[in-house]
Amino acid sequence: MHYTSFSPIQFDCLCHTLYQSKEGGSLVKLFRENETLLSTMGEQYWTDYVVLGYLLAQFHSEQYERLFETISGGVFSTRHYKELQDLWYAGRYKESEKKRHKILGAVEKYRIRRKYPPPSTIWDGQETVYSFKENSRKYLKQFYKSNPYPSLEQKKEIFRMTDLELVQISNWFKNRRQREKGVKSSPSFFISFHLFSLVSCGR
Numbered sequence: 408m409h410y411t412s413f414s415p416i417q418f419d420c421l422c423h424t425l426y427q428s429k430e431g432g433s434l435v436k437l438f439r440e441n442e443t444l445l446s447t448m449g450e451q452y453w454t455d456y457v458v459l460g461y462l463l464a465q466f467h468s469e470q471y472e473r474l475f476e477t478i479s480g481g482v483f484s485t486r487h488y489k490e491l492q493d494l495w496y497a498g499r500y501k502e503s504e505k506k507r508h509k510i511l512g513a514v515e516k517y518r519i520r521r522k523y524p525p526p527s528t529i530w531d532g533q534e535t536v537y538s539f540k541e542n543s544r545k546y547l548k549q550f551y552k553s554n555p556y557p558s559l560e561q562k563k564e565i566f567r568m569t570d571l572e573l574v575q576i577s578n579w580f581k582n583r584r585q586r587e588k589g590v591k592s593s594p595s596f597f598i599s600f601h602l603f604s605l606v607s608c609g610r
Contacts, residue, residue, distance in 0.1 A: 413441070415452050422460035431467025434460045455484060459491075466494060471502040479526040491529040499523045543569040547579055555584055 413421065418441070425434050438461060458481065465474040478495055499519050500511055511519070524530070546569055550557065557565065562576050569576075 415454070418452055419454045419457055422454075423456040426456055426460040426463055429463070431463050434464040435468050438464050455487065458483075459487065462491070462494060466498050466501070469501070469505070471498045471505075474498045478529060481528050483529055485531065488529050488531065492525045495523075495525045495529065496520060543571055547576070547583075551580065551583055555580065555587070 421437065422434070425437065462474060462477060465471075465477065475495070475498065478491060483491060496516075496519070500516055503515070503519055504511055546565070550561075550565060554561065557576075557580060562573055565571070565576050566573055571579075
């Protein structure tokens with residue numbers, strides 16, 4: 408597929424489509440063939456999805472340092488924070504794998520996440536633990552104290568308060584009940600299971 412010059416609207420639509428379908432190779436080709444156009448045109452070309460497509464192209468072409476620099480110095484809508492955080496970590500994993508010439512395991516990925524947290528440009532300041540934000544975890548824990556077995560309607564209420572998916576909420580309560588049961592029956596097993604969850608969640 409050969410790309411020619413586009414209007415800002417056309418370029419945005421194309422980037423949007425390629426980004427949503429995660430066609431990194433096509434995005435790399437698109438930006439390379441329109442490098443002169445993008446360097447001379449104004450801000451009207453750099454819409455949200457053009458920027459997201461550009462970042463994905465950097466990831467796909469293994470330009471990890473440039474990817475990190477672009478994310479750290481950019482201004483992004485909060486609605487894209489989660490996907491940009493995922494891209495940030497994916498870049499960190501791939502960069503490390505490339506240097507080590509090996510696939511990272513769960514423990515190594517956990518250590519990388521701790522060493523290279525996302526910059527403030529794509530993070531709202533709330534700590535994410537087990538893929539849940541701090542405020543969400545606090546709400547879940549408080550609710551659990553009053554009712555470890557929430558009904559569907561109560562789960563929907565939790566969803567409205569935390570923005571977590573129903574399946575995430577159900578899994579959290581199920582895992583919490585299992586951990587509570589593990590504490591009562593076998594403290595040593597609980598410690599082992601808890602550490603395993605800590606390093607394997609949010610890969």
